[in-house]
Amino acid sequence: MAGIAVSTTINGDHAEFLCHPDETLLEVLRERLGLMGVKEGCGTGDCGACSVILDDRLVCSCLVLGAEAEGRQIATVEGMAQGDRLHPLQQKFLEHAALQCGICTPGFLIAAKDLLAKNPDPTEEEIRFGLAGNLCRCTGYDKIVRAVQDAASVMRGA
């Protein structure tokens, strides 16, 4: 394939891929690298299901070109658990039943991870504003907010 050769780091591991110039990072992650945790909801940056952390910024991978990943660090939901040990956010999402259909969940987990990295002790309002770019049509958000609050307190204690 004639394409752009991209060398990048995904969840701490070196990765290389070829992509078309108009291919989004979302398409690359799912279709070329098999990282199916990154979901396509709207494809236009409105729903947050495809959220990843690019260097130190939370972004929608549908609004990033694959070619832009050159030399960058990308974090996806696949990098959150350590082996069999779930990340506190993943554990608390389970305990609080903060998901139903699950399509939005990886995006919420990554967005919440980014939020807590920058603000380890957010108020409920800060969590709601911080996660406003992620849509969930099942839970009504309350369980998600409680799971993030609980995970935050675990992570502060750890």
Next chain:
Amino acid sequence: MRYIRPSSLEDAVGLLAEASGKAAILAGGSDLLVRMKGGFIEPDLIIDIKAIDALGRITESDDCFVIGAAVPCAVLGENTALRHAWPGVVEGAKLIGSKQVQGRCTIVGNLCNASPAADSVPALVAAGAKAVIKGPAGSRTIAVEMVPVAPGKTSLAPGEIIEAILLDKRPPHSGDAYQRFTPRTEMDIAVVSAAVNLTLDDQGVVEKARVALGAAAPTVLLVEEAANILIGSRVDDSTLERLAEVCSGACRPIDDKRGTVEFRKKVAGVLAKRVALTAYQRAGQK
């Protein structure tokens, strides 16, 4: 389609000027990639300007802030000096999209997208911000309100790129503010918006004022008559009533699903009053 990431502005201008087909500048991509996905634009060449070092920085000289064209809006919010000097500009920029979009979107992109409802533009216009433009014929600097000429259209000539936005340093007793009306608090587009920028004298009387309205006409409106009402006042109730009347009268909005002409005119006045008060309070504290 080709994707190129030049490392100098000269190379970017050269690529843009020599492009045979349709070329697009990529900074944050939050408009461009959506338009590509929707099939509204099919560029033959994408010029990613984020590898050009100077465009990714906010720098300060003695008399101004220089905000590079590739600086994401999130970074504006993290810049203490800018937030202190221009809280209204920063609050406008921070209203664009979600946190995910904030990490990518830029004020230059917002300006060049040329939407009348662009959230960062009214405050930039009220601030008297300038756009530094580089093109095949050299550099020029123009007022930001001269950039959009109609919805989706700018005054940039072929091959021209906005490299930075300039914001003056502030004299004492200066403040600005921006507000918009949206049905929701997040992730929405302004139905109508207003920005006010004031400088007071030592007695708290308005010495300089600029008033801008968004989503009230095909381009952001700079309303000089409204500024003249504020100048010489202490932003008292009767001044605010006259300000609202003039702002409502200056609007030339459209009727659409987000708001009627009548509603937009009324709310433009209400928002102008609110932001004038906030700007006045901010100016009084500095």
